[in-house]
Amino acid sequence: MKSIRINIFLVMLSVLFAFACTKQIEYREPVGNETEKPGMVSNVRVINQEGKAQILYDLPSSPNLMYVKAIYKINTGQEVEVKSSIYKDTIVVAGFADTQEHEVKLYAVSRNEVSSDPVTVKVKPLEAPFWKVFNSLEISNAFGGYNLTAKNPSRDNVAIIVMKKNVFNEYERDNQKSVYTKTDSIISKIRGLDTLEQEFAIYVRDNWGNNSDTLYTKVKPFYEEQMDPGKFRAFVLPGDAPQVTNGARLEYAWDGLLGWPYTSFTHQINGGDQPHMVTFDMGVSAKISRFWIRPFPEGTRYYFLSTMKRFEIYGSNSPNLNGALDDSWILLGSYEVVKPSGLPYGTDNAEDQATAAAGFNWEVDLNSPKVRYIRIRCLENFAGGTAQSINEIKVYGTTL
Secondary structure, three states: OHHHHHHHHHHHHHHHHHHHHHOOOOOOOOOOOOOOOOOOOEEEEEEEEEOEEEEEEEOOOOOOEEEEEEEEEOOOOOEEEEEEEOOOOEEEEEOOOOOOOEEEEEEEEEOOOOEOOOEEEEEOOEOOHHHHHHHOOEEEEEEOEEEEEEEOOOOOOEEEEEEEEOOOOOEEEOOOOOEEEOOOEEEEEEOOOOOOOEEEEEEEEEOOOOEOOOEEEEEOOEOOEEOOHHHOEEOOOOOOOOEOOOOOOHHHHHOOOOOOOOOEEEOHHHHOOOOEEEEEEEEEEEEEEEEEEEOOOEOOEOOOOOEEEEEEEEEEOOOOOOOOOOOOOEEEEEEEOOOOOOOOOOOOOHHHHHHHHOOEEEEOOOOOOOEEEEEEEEEEEOOOOOOOEEOEEEEEEEOO
8 A cells, every 4th residue: 555655646746747847937028128218317426535436326216227337447447337236326436546537427227238328427536545555665674684564554455566686687576575465554574585785676556456656675684693592591680480390490491402391481389470580691792683482382282381472571781680670671572472273272273283383483673772681571371370481492683
């Protein structure tokens, strides 16, 4: 009986399928067949903006209206067409490179793709975002390279194209140094260059293919070397946190060895709950460019326990021997370690581990003076305390 029911069901299903296949598919025309032009938009108003303009209007009363379109040309010679549905009373025209007047033609378009007569509107955009980026460009010499900065308050998509001379003495784009971004505060730090004077040509481009003028500049990177860790000595001052008592020493922070016990650890209990400080003497006075610090891993967890999360580094040539963090010390930088993955405390993924194992580079303000003594002050570690640990530290700069 069950088999008969299944067979009857299959037969009925086949009949319905066959009927469905023989039914003619209906072709639907747009509503109405008129070829009559719709009415034009009216009461047009313009709000000029940076590199673009917002155009407001009243829609015509045509019942078959589908959308409004704007047609205009930008500075590259390209004709641009943008559309806005009938559920809006505004349209944005963008891509202008200057602040001159530009003509925009507005059309109301029916469901049959019949356009109305045009309404010509004149827009006068404000300065385009890519010009603001170009006008704010600053290039400064740095250790082993240069720093490029610019402001992009509109957060527009821009490309800062950096060109250098090739073997034929012609400028060509250097993709490794060019910047593609929409951030509001642009910073590009190029390193690994020779200390010889070098020439670059730089311009800014937007998404529409508009280009700024070209800035020609010369950079002469500062010479950078690693300070000799063989000259480093612990310089314990009053107020410095004590090291842990089971083998760790401050000198282990620059011994070139990784893992336990070759690590500097301060002791949270004996050191108290205030920011922990350690001090050492580099043996020479130098203008510091950066510190490289590798945190100590507890197993595979780097962002853990006494790994520094927020900390400060100070420098001095003649520190007050009473240990006070006074005017004899100069703040070289305030820093914060950010876990790349953003995973909860105690959980590191492969990216987190690789980033920390490679060590973090902390740059120093180029205007900072030469110093001989270094003081590291931990404001907060990843466990929420103030004890600090450093597996290895390297100091870079120049004694010249």
